[in-house]
Amino acid sequence: MADESADLVVNGDLKMVIRAPAPAHLDGAVDEVTSGWIYRSDETQELQMDDFDNPGMIFVDQALEQWDAVDGTEGKACASCHEDVESSMTGVRAVYPKWNEAAGEVRTLAHQINDCRENQMGAEKWKYTGGKMTAMEALISVQSRGMPVNVAIDGPAQATWEKGKDMYYTRTGQLDLSCANCHEENYGNMIRADHLSQGQINGFPVYRLKNTKLNNAHARFKGCVRDTRAETYKPGSSDFVALELYVASRGNGLSVEAPSVRN
Amino acid sequence: MKLTSLTLAASLIGSAALASDVAPKDVMFNEDGGVDASLTGMAGDAANGAIIAGTKSKGNCVACHAISALADVPFHGEVGPTLDGAGDRWDTAEMRGLLADAKMTFDGTVMPAFYKVDGFTRPGDAYTGKAAEGPLTPILTAQEIEDVIAFLATLKE
Numbered sequence: 001m002a003d004e005s006a007d008l009v010v011n012g013d014l015k016m017v018i019r020a021p022a023p024a025h026l027d028g029a030v031d032e033v034t035s036g037w038i039y040r041s042d043e044t045q046e047l048q049m050d051d052f053d054n055p056g057m058i059f060v061d062q063a064l065e066q067w068d069a070v071d072g073t074e075g076k077a078c079a080s081c082h083e084d085v086e087s088s089m090t091g092v093r094a095v096y097p098k099w100n101e102a103a104g105e106v107r108t109l110a111h112q113i114n115d116c117r118e119n120q121m122g123a124e125k126w127k128y129t130g131g132k133m134t135a136m137e138a139l140i141s142v143q144s145r146g147m148p149v150n151v152a153i154d155g156p157a158q159a160t161w162e163k164g165k166d167m168y169y170t171r172t173g174q175l176d177l178s179c180a181n182c183h184e185e186n187y188g189n190m191i192r193a194d195h196l197s198q199g200q201i202n203g204f205p206v207y208r209l210k211n212t213k214l215n216n217a218h219a220r221f222k223g224c225v226r227d228t229r230a231e232t233y234k235p236g237s238s239d240f241v242a243l244e245l246y247v248a249s250r251g252n253g254l255s256v257e258a259p260s261v262r263n
Numbered sequence: 264m265k266l267t268s269l270t271l272a273a274s275l276i277g278s279a280a281l282a283s284d285v286a287p288k289d290v291m292f293n294e295d296g297g298v299d300a301s302l303t304g305m306a307g308d309a310a311n312g313a314i315i316a317g318t319k320s321k322g323n324c325v326a327c328h329a330i331s332a333l334a335d336v337p338f339h340g341e342v343g344p345t346l347d348g349a350g351d352r353w354d355t356a357e358m359r360g361l362l363a364d365a366k367m368t369f370d371g372t373v374m375p376a377f378y379k380v381d382g383f384t385r386p387g388d389a390y391t392g393k394a395a396e397g398p399l400t401p402i403l404t405a406q407e408i409e410d411v412i413a414f415l416a417t418l419k420e
């Protein structure tokens with residue numbers, strides 16, 4: 001069973017905020033927001049405390065090679081425009097999903113990556129939940145590790161946020177359960193063999209011991225909706241973008257943790 | 264409670280819906296959320312009810328409830344109260360109502376309705392994540408509901 005009072009310090013010096021006062025827009029639904037790391041077993045928790053033990057870091061290394069790899073009709077790599085990932089991508093993950101003024105829509109990190117591939121590089125889009133995508137998301141996220149999640153929910157993003165909030169509280173499927181039924185009303189409780197967390201996404205993409213790969217937020221949402229005996233939404237759909245913005249905003253104040261490790 | 268392969272086989276045979284069963288849409292709830300009439304007119308089989316309560320693909324009641332009588336089934340949840348003593352707390356009609364549609368007893372509960380086929384948002388084809396094709400079947404059959412009731416009735420303090 002998890003040690004719920006433990007603190008998360010990565011590599012002995014990077015202290016993560018895994019408990020934070022709930023943001024005002026949660027209207028008192030919970031007092032405190034907590035990282036999913038808290039609810040995992042001691043063994044799983046430990047894997048995330050050192051990058052040498054964290055199986056997700058292998059994919060970060062792979063994405064670093066991809067960063068420099070030329071692809072597509074324009075003969076460009078990510079590095080051609082963004083140079084050094086460490087300097088150009090610091091802080092980016094913490095504010096995604098984010099309103100894109102030119103496109104007039106809220107974009108996830110994955111959508112932005114594919115937009116660059118398609119329109120800047122003339123390269124094939126990556127599969128939304130595929131390995132290349134989740135690895136690149138992880139590489140970009142690592143540049144914000146330890147920074148507080150801080151997605152904007154007002155202004156042009158507000159309508160999308162409201163839609164995501166509706167989805168979060170809508171019961172779906174033949175089990176007739178909403179995200180809130182499990183992750184707001186029952187976090188800390190066991191549901192069969194699973195210790196329910198708040199379903200936060202500050203740790204995404206997440207390495208899961210269950211499927212031994214990185215999983216992005218939409219892949220996880222899909223699994224949770226399916227488990228209510230419902231028709232899921234599609235990863236990358238505007239529905240899941242809205243849900244991601246809302247769920248991300250519930251974790252405003254928690255540290256970006258990716259790649260985190262879960263069972 | 265011992266789970267023998269004999270009772271398991273019996274449960275598989277007994278799981279088909281019978282024409283004489285009360286259909287999910289015809290279930291009559293009383294004003295307290297209970298259901299007075301048996302769904303099948305046949306007595307429930309408590310041993311089979313125990314299997315259904317502990318089996319993930321069936322009632323999976325242990326996902327949310329601890330049940331001491333099913334101590335041999337691993338991992339009991341904490342989302343709902345323990346069902347120990349449920350047989351003292353509820354009569355048959357109340358239990359039938361709780362199983363058919365617990366929202367008729369507890370407004371807004373997270374407990375799923377086990378004998379309900381409509382009124383859902385984005386109903387799926389079981390756990391495939393795909394849209395349901397055609398009418399839904401209830402999660403448990405009429406006789407399975409009666410069997411679980413018989414099992415719950417054995418849970419005394």
